[in-house]
Amino acid sequence: MLAWKIGPALATGNTIVLKTAEQTPLSALFAVKLLHEAGLPPGVLNVVSGFGPTAGAALARHMDVDKLAFTGSTKTGRVVIGLASQSNLKPVTLELGGKSPFIVCEDADVDQAVELAHFALFFNQGQCCCAGSRTFVHESIHDEFVEKAKARAINRVVGDPFKKGVEQGPQVDSEQFEKILKYIRSGVESGATLESGGERLGSKGFYINPTVFSNVQDDMLIAKDEIFGPVQTILKYKDLNEVIKRANNSPYGLAAGVFTKNLDTANTLSRALRVGTVWVNCFDVFDAAIPFGGYKMSGHGREKGIYSLMNYLQVKAVVTPLKNPAWL
Incomplete structure (x- = not known):
């Protein structure tokens, strides 16, 4: 799940603040350490370990955070959307619970x-x-x-x-x-x-x-x-x-x-x-190109492949007149 998030975010030129689950922080800290050793510039990928109601909530509502991607329970997903709406209306992708x-x-x-x-x-x-x-x-x-x-x-x-x-x-x-x-x-x-x-x-x-x-x-x-x-x-x-x-x-x-x-x-x-x-006739078979995400209360948005890149990009239109355009 860490790779599904930070891979496309880095590939599209973003900097990241990663909040780990309080129960499982060590694997993320180790992976990020390896990325820094591989030459990732300081400040591009940052890790914050803490509890959801404090560290997580502060990130979700922060005005300088432009995008949220969250994996967790549907109950917490509702809280994340609410916090995002209270700040700068940042877009949110959610991978939540299931009863498959x-x-x-x-x-x-x-x-x-x-x-x-x-x-x-x-x-x-x-x-x-x-x-x-x-x-x-x-x-x-x-x-x-x-x-x-x-x-x-x-x-x-x-x-x-x-x-x-x-x-x-x-x-x-x-x-x-x-x-x-x-x-x-x-x-x-x-x-x-x-x-x-x-x-x-x-x-x-x-x-x-x-x-x-x-x-x-x-x-x-x-x-x-x-x-x-x-x-x-x-x-x-x-x-x-x-x-x-x-x-x-x-x-x-x-x-x-x-x-x-x-x-x-x-x-x-x-x-x-x-x-x-x-x-x-199989189960839990994944591939980097296959989109993953849910309907209804299982979240919205898709991760992996080209679908994940769209999560971390903004579309911009630039319009400028040509010099002495023919239609003038």
Whole structure:
């Protein structure tokens, strides 16, 4: 995300003040140090570490800041827009939250679909804005899928992320850890079936056992809210028209996954889903030239490729008369 922001901003001749997330400042500080060692002039790329309500808010409302680019929660994105509007009406691009549908069609190879859906949700401990966190499975293969998804989650290796073979580390901090456990309790209380996980792992650190819910209904909090954790919610559907309507019935629209062998089905879903990225028979596949961004409350604007350059440019028109123009 740092590269998606500073790359096009530098390429278009801008200077930058980068405010890091308070939970994860070290990688940005190290990357910027390398850029300075490579010869980037002093003052072109500057890093400020601090908290959002103080350092972040000061940048967002500052009259000498001409452009904001923000990645984070939808809640904070609203605050960023508000602060920008209170200053010099600076333009803002936002990459915000998501509740991405992962649609498994009736013709899918169940074993492959289970593995891809597992990756789509549990990657990075579930802390991924475009995570496939609503797993829609066709009724004809639903029960088989649930059993295999449960087994895959149970076999997921959780522990020290620096050790070989470990697939899942801890959540980023205690606040996120407690938030995820609260959503898990909500899922149980609302009547969803807890197939696996549902509790912390061990007594130290912020580890959560990979959690799978089945019998999830669209009106449950675990199906509506962005959990941002290792919690897979499996929903049953009957036909394409139904799943399109249900998948789009969300305030978010960042991404979606489609798993099918039928090209017509893939094209139908790709055109119908109101999201910024649709992955067909894959997930979380990125390229520097592929635009990334969301619809609705998942933000506005696009990053990467030529789309990102437009974020950091202003159009200027210059008009001047020619000497003794023919039309005079």
